[in-house]
Amino acid sequence: MASKLTTSNRAGWGFALPGFGLITLFIVVPFFFAFFLSLTNQRLISPNPTEFVGLDNYSNLLSIRVLSIEPVVNDAGDIVRDADGNPEYPRVRDFTRNNPDYPQYDGMREWFRWHSGETAKVVVATDVVFWKSLRNTLMFVLVVAPVQGTLALGLALLINQRLRGINIYRAIYFMPVVVSIVVVSLLWRFLYAEEGLLNNILGALSFGMFEGRDWLGDPDTALGAIEAMSIWQAVGFHMVIWLSGLQTISPTLYEASSIEGASKWQTFRYVTWPGLRNTAILVLIVITMQAFALFAQVDIMTSGGPLDSTTTVVHQTVVRGYGKQDISGASTISVILFLLVLSISLIQRYLTREK
Amino acid sequence: MTNTKTLAGALLLTTSFGSMAMAQTELTMWYHGGGNEVESAIITQIVDDFNAGQADWMVTVESFPQGSYNDSVVAGALAGNLPCILDVDGPVMPNWAWAGYMQPLPISDAAIEGHLESTIGRWGGEVYSVGLWEAAVALYARQSTLDELGLRTPTLDSPWTLEEFMGALEAAKASGKYEYAFDPGMAWTGEWYPYAFSPFLQSFGGDIVDRSTYQTADGVLNGDAGLAFGAWWQSLFTEGYAPGTSQDPADRDTGFIDGKYAFSWNGNWAGVATLDGGVEDVVFLPAPDFGNGSVIGAGSWQFGASGTCAHPEGVAAFVEHALQDKYLAAFSDGIGLIPSTTEGAALTANYNAGGALEPFFGLSEAQALVRPVSPGYVVAAKVFEKALADIANGADVADTLDAAVDEIDADIERNGGYGH
Numbered sequence: 163m164a165s166k167l168t169t170s171n172r173a174g175w176g177f178a179l180p181g182f183g184l185i186t187l188f189i190v191v192p193f194f195f196a197f198f199l200s201l202t203n204q205r206l207i208s209p210n211p212t213e214f215v216g217l218d219n220y221s222n223l224l225s226i227r228v229l230s231i232e233p234v235v236n237d238a239g240d241i242v243r244d245a246d247g248n249p250e251y252p253r254v255r256d257f258t259r260n261n262p263d264y265p266q267y268d269g270m271r272e273w274f275r276w277h278s279g280e281t282a283k284v285v286v287a288t289d290v291v292f293w294k295s296l297r298n299t300l301m302f303v304l305v306v307a308p309v310q311g312t313l314a315l316g317l318a319l320l321i322n323q324r325l326r327g328i329n330i331y332r333a334i335y336f337m338p339v340v341v342s343i344v345v346v347s348l349l350w351r352f353l354y355a356e357e358g359l360l361n362n363i364l365g366a367l368s369f370g371m372f373e374g375r376d377w378l379g380d381p382d383t384a385l386g387a388i389e390a391m392s393i394w395q396a397v398g399f400h401m402v403i404w405l406s407g408l409q410t411i412s413p414t415l416y417e418a419s420s421i422e423g424a425s426k427w428q429t430f431r432y433v434t435w436p437g438l439r440n441t442a443i444l445v446l447i448v449i450t451m452q453a454f455a456l457f458a459q460v461d462i463m464t465s466g467g468p469l470d471s472t473t474t475v476v477h478q479t480v481v482r483g484y485g486k487q488d489i490s491g492a493s494t495i496s497v498i499l500f501l502l503v504l505s506i507s508l509i510q511r512y513l514t515r516e517k
Numbered sequence: 518m519t520n521t522k523t524l525a526g527a528l529l530l531t532t533s534f535g536s537m538a539m540a541q542t543e544l545t546m547w548y549h550g551g552g553n554e555v556e557s558a559i560i561t562q563i564v565d566d567f568n569a570g571q572a573d574w575m576v577t578v579e580s581f582p583q584g585s586y587n588d589s590v591v592a593g594a595l596a597g598n599l600p601c602i603l604d605v606d607g608p609v610m611p612n613w614a615w616a617g618y619m620q621p622l623p624i625s626d627a628a629i630e631g632h633l634e635s636t637i638g639r640w641g642g643e644v645y646s647v648g649l650w651e652a653a654v655a656l657y658a659r660q661s662t663l664d665e666l667g668l669r670t671p672t673l674d675s676p677w678t679l680e681e682f683m684g685a686l687e688a689a690k691a692s693g694k695y696e697y698a699f700d701p702g703m704a705w706t707g708e709w710y711p712y713a714f715s716p717f718l719q720s721f722g723g724d725i726v727d728r729s730t731y732q733t734a735d736g737v738l739n740g741d742a743g744l745a746f747g748a749w750w751q752s753l754f755t756e757g758y759a760p761g762t763s764q765d766p767a768d769r770d771t772g773f774i775d776g777k778y779a780f781s782w783n784g785n786w787a788g789v790a791t792l793d794g795g796v797e798d799v800v801f802l803p804a805p806d807f808g809n810g811s812v813i814g815a816g817s818w819q820f821g822a823s824g825t826c827a828h829p830e831g832v833a834a835f836v837e838h839a840l841q842d843k844y845l846a847a848f849s850d851g852i853g854l855i856p857s858t859t860e861g862a863a864l865t866a867n868y869n870a871g872g873a874l875e876p877f878f879g880l881s882e883a884q885a886l887v888r889p890v891s892p893g894y895v896v897a898a899k900v901f902e903k904a905l906a907d908i909a910n911g912a913d914v915a916d917t918l919d920a921a922v923d924e925i926d927a928d929i930e931r932n933g934g935y936g937h
Contacts, residue, residue, distance in 0.1 A: 203931055205931070205932065206595075207591055207595070207612070208932060209617050210932065255915060255916060269923055272916070355765055356765075376763050379761060467906055467910065468763070468910040469910050469912055484591075485899050486899055486900075487895065487896060488896075
């Protein structure tokens, strides 16, 4: 293998050079640069010299602990309860701010809590916003990858027919992909507005039963709204990839299966799906990577709010690197994101390998 | 006869201009008003007059859209590619001066005498930037609303107290005529939050950072005054007085004019549009006094010399030229800004004695407080913006302000105290 690459292959290397050169210059070098910066205190603009700080950035970002809080007890030794009978707890800030008894929790904030008996287990982290952005990104990937992939396959099957005017439908489904994501995001912001189209349609369909809600202004629905819009926007792109896969399957296989008397489902299950194997791997990996890079929609539609319910890992790198001039912090997030995407891609490759 | 004279004058001017251009040193200038035709026309006029009026300097303008202006300057500075004359937003100036993107402006004291103090950018005891105008914020209301609700008209000497202000909001809400009683302008994300809302915090007695040292926000942002401010701020939204962070930007622009909101917290730049929109009985009320005096923000766009500029004296010459009252008045008439001198104000259509927007000049003189003069302000402003948005969306006040303090303090520490 090695000899094949090195011997009498000048033309091959010559052709590869522009691509390799650009990838090295704009992807490989910046990655190592980011890794180096994540070990320093580099600022976007500062007259101070850059200092090496070791793994401080990583520990600031990733420190997370569980704090057990016992309910408040009155003088008689009984648990103080509120009107609903729930025990009352001391505030988390009593433990995490200037409390010499709990130095390990200093400067941390509550992310979420659960109760085990009467004890409250509070998850506290130094950088709660980062953990929320990580959670949001993973939620986005988990919803978008399967739904978008399946929908795109369904559309591809629908338009892979010899019908008059089918190209018009192909064009319609593909159209959102061609429109700039910025324009699409702005338009959907209007659709999702409190007096927007979506609420009006739902109100009309339910004969006024449905009361308009502020889709992007409510922490419970904001991420879902962005997911739905993102799926709609990019589904056409993956439809085209599925379509190209479908068209590589030989028509003779379909003819043979119909002669054998296969049902539609059997044809799909035993002819179409096996023929789409490599396409499926490609679509899955591409969707996953694109989903991890979620930024433009969030930046335009919600700026990460409300209450950090839509902030994502990439959004945080931009907010910190440019907005807060913290290049080292943003680089640290980039490195973590890279490792995350790399490991997930490797797992996907392993799970979908040829057995 | 006159025609011949004009022709001769023009000939003389063009020929001399042609020969002068050879000797003139070129100075590039970046301006934030790209896309605004009126603004571009005025700045071009000033530059043309300057180039034609002296033999040493030749200024050329490049305009950028305001939204990406600061990013362009930072990118330009990182690439070592800044123009000579920089246009800079007042509160950002210390950050650029500290970072070395700007150098002191060798302008004569006489040129800036009598200017509103907040239009002169100082850092480390030196003048770095000078502005042609100021901006001010007021509580927009209709006189008819005040009369109907039976409210006292607040004045500069005796502004509304917290109780009176909340009473006014409650009365407006109870009247049922308005979608919301008060429009603080949550749709305007970015610098509007610290510019417009930090004065409320200061009126409560808190601040974004401790201005005695500029080394910490602890105790001022999350102290008792800060917590009181936060609780009040949250109540505006939980009690339904004000539209939240998902306010439609179009409502922000026209909601008060359309009668959706009884009171609107807005800048002088919206004054002309409000009058033109048919709100003839609009009154510009001073900020309420929440216990520590009425405060509004100050500091607008200013001109200065970039750090790499070899001819700061040329920049100073241009700025002195631009500071003429007629140009201050031109900007004011064109885009509604407050001229930085009383003489300039006298020449304007709106800010002269008895002019429609005259109250803003008084507000600016009496209540204006510049945002913290520190290189760290740029980051603190972003932290403050997020904290206010989170509190408006229902986050716990104390926890949110604590987190904001931690973030501001950590940033100051990482920057070695920002040179204070």
